[in-house]
Amino acid sequence: MQETVKNKTVMRSMLLLDLFEQHAELTFQEVITLSEMPKSSVYRMLQSLEELGFLEKGEDLKYRLGTIFLKYGHLVASRLDIRHISYPIMEKLHEETKEVINLTVRSGDEAIYIEKIDRYQTIRLYTEIGKKSPLYAGACPRALLAFLPVNEQTTYLERTPLVQIASGTLTTIAALKQIMAKEREQGFTVSHSELEDNTAAVAAPIYNYQGEVIAGISAAGIAANYDAAYITNLSEKTIEAAAKISAKLGYRP
Structure with missing residues (x-):
């Protein structure tokens, strides 16, 4: 008792x-x-x-x-191996692009931002360390969803209401499935004003040694800069960074 x-x-x-x-x-x-x-x-x-x-x-x-x-937050953060492995690669991507670089992992049906580098950005974006986002919204969170097996995506969508967060948030299952199919094919995700208006991001999935998507890395900035040519260039650099982190985690394509 x-x-x-x-x-x-x-x-x-x-x-x-x-x-x-x-x-x-x-x-x-x-x-x-x-x-x-x-x-x-x-x-x-x-x-x-x-x-x-x-x-x-x-x-x-x-x-x-x-x-x-x-104290406890520092202990938890210091024991997240993926954060330590990713940070030098994130720094290199940040120096090359001058964009905000984010790292997310999955927490249930949400993505949580566990690292961020933004020395060159003069404005604050939606992303902050410790902040959560639904998996369907934003390039970095959606990198955790779009590269899951299709049956897992379907199960997630069946139980998750698609709520409007910003002007570009995808709020229909049909539109979300269509964009995720394209993103799986091209190997990266893109978002425009999905979590915060006038911002954009490009992200790529990070895999563990078992070939499972366990994190996402993104480069984010002002939406006006993200034309097709810039997205192509940025996606190549982001995919390369994700591949380097995945390799350090033991992933072999």
């Missing part, structure tokens, strides 16, 4: 922490309202989370995520 109570407390504490994924800071009352938990329970859990360093309370009495997450 005591073990069950402890498990419930841990689960509810995690639900409180999840609130801070969407909110940078929250007051005690806001946590109660959003969590829909009893005031006394919220008070005890917030107090424990603060003592453990998972939350910090400022002088304004608002709660924020604690700096302990920086």
